[in-house]
Amino acid sequence: MPDFGFVGAAYEAPSIYQDAQECINWRPEIDMTKQPGERGIVALYPTPGLKLELQLPVEAPVRAMRALSGDQYLIAVCGPAVFSVTTGFVATQVGTLSTSQGPVSITDIIQTTDGLTAYLADGLDRYIWVAATNTFETLPPTDGPWRGADVVDNVDNYVIYNQPGTRNWAATDLGSAYSTEAYFGTKDGSPDSLVSLIVDRRQVYLLGDLTTEIWTDVGNVIAGIVSFPFQRVQGAGMQAGTNAPFSVARLGDGFAIVAKDNRGNSTIEIADGYVYKRFSTHAVEQSLGEYEVSDAIAYSYQIIGHEIYVVTFPSVGEYGITWAYDLATQQWHKWLSWDQSLATFKRHRSNCHALFANLNLVGDYENGKIYSLQNEVYTEDGAPIRRLRRAPHLTADLQRQYFDELQIQFQPGVGLSGVSGPAWLDAWVLATEDGEEMLTTEAGVPLAVSVVETLGADPQAMLRWSNDGGSTWSSEHWTSIGKQGQYRNRAIWRRLGFARDRVFEVAVTDPVKCVIVSANLKASVGDN
DSSP states (O other): OOOOSOSOOOEEOSSTTTOEEEEESEEEEEOTTSOTTSTTSEEEEEOOEEEEEEEOSSOSOEEEEEEOTTSSOEEEEETTEEEEEOTTOOEEEEEEOSOSSSOOEEEEEEETTTEEEEEEEOSSOEEEEETTTTEEEEOOTTSSSSSOOSOEEEETTEEEEEOTTSSEEEEOOTTOSOOTTOEEEEOOSSSSOEEEEEEETTEEEEEESSOEEEEEEOOSEETTEEOOSEEEOTTOOBSOBOSOGGGOEEETTEEEEEEEETTEEEEEEEEETTEEEEOOOHHHHHHHTTSOOTTOEEEEEEETTEEEEEEEETTSTTTOEEEEEETTTTEEEEOEEEETTTTEEEEOSEEEEEEETTEEEEEESSSSEEEEEETTOOEETTEEOOEEEEOOOBOSTTOOEEEEEEEEEEOOSOOOSSOOOOGGGGGOEEEEETTEEEEEOTTOOEEOHHHHHHTTSSOEEEEEEESSTTSSOOOOEEEEOOOTTOTTOOEEEEOOOEESSBEEEEEEOSSSOOOEEEEEEEEEEOOO
């Protein structure tokens, strides 16, 4: 049969017997020139790898990054330390925060007197760094109407910030990083607390726990009295908010959030004008279950015309989970890191993002490393990326089907030459079984010696299948994607047995450009 839906997005239903599809570390690409049913109308392309650009001198989570206006400085927070980074990736510590963990919010302002200034908040305090004088300051408790803030942004050359745990928000003096006038307002259209804020099209969106209000700058002199320069836009309230303040990220012409209202939470929605529109699928929402999602963190980045919203849920499951939504294709995939020692997937290593020096940079959630996202890099700083696609169920009225041949059309001839072993190979150990030497992970997962020794010279695809809807699985069956220059290579598996409900799954770990264009299956239906 022609392509039977093997190429597609991630979608695991509440019952795997309804749908058990996975798409991990591949992203669907749609060819708009092709018609439905044509081969290759949807292909799977590898997600970007991680190239190390900078190791900060603190081995701690990279909590936030921000490219300042003019693109001459990157501000990065690692643990309690604040660094300024040049375009040559030279990092200099410029300050220290009062906290050492949790997200940090950063914006910048062009001060009338001091020029380019970074403005930071970590919940407990607010801070500034003046580029021209390289001076860092923790703002005193007397600055503004209160001491700290969770989130900050900039509109009309005011820095705006919230008061944690209340409905209040404030603005600095115009053209200043200081709040001598103590301007503040209150999100008072509904009684829910103010959780986050973001500026969109010069309007301030105040995201409460259950609702959203929109305010705009009307000037700070009314009837001769100097006052708070913002007023609520009447009739523009939105009936959803968020309890995840750092899930807010720009997307397309608006912004996306992990939404919450008085009927429930954990949908992911995009602001379209003054309306939120849900774009998460039931599969995405199902994966979150009843877990804590208020610590969700998100960012968006654009690469080769694809704008991606990346949202990580650190508290979901044992190891967290990262989902990625491609605005161009409107498809979801999982973006996960592979733990070689535990032989399991974990949340993606990226914790925050900044576009700087013409690179999409991400900070590691553990070790102080800053990477660039690279489409032509197929490892995570040398560590393997495990890519996995699990196809839809194959049934024919639950009658027996006999599977003669499965062919997956990979881009062939992508094998490497002249490669050497990366550091992660040290974590693999030799074992002997029935006198035959083989490689296993520390968790005991076997790998063929020849495959690991070549390290991508003869990249392999690993097929397994389930005959009971995805509950149990066969052993892995390996075949070559194609050595370098073998452009006619075909990845084919034959004599695949029979089943009433068959689910195929393929995985690739070799560091190569692994593209799946289509799949074909030869099968026949029995009479019982």
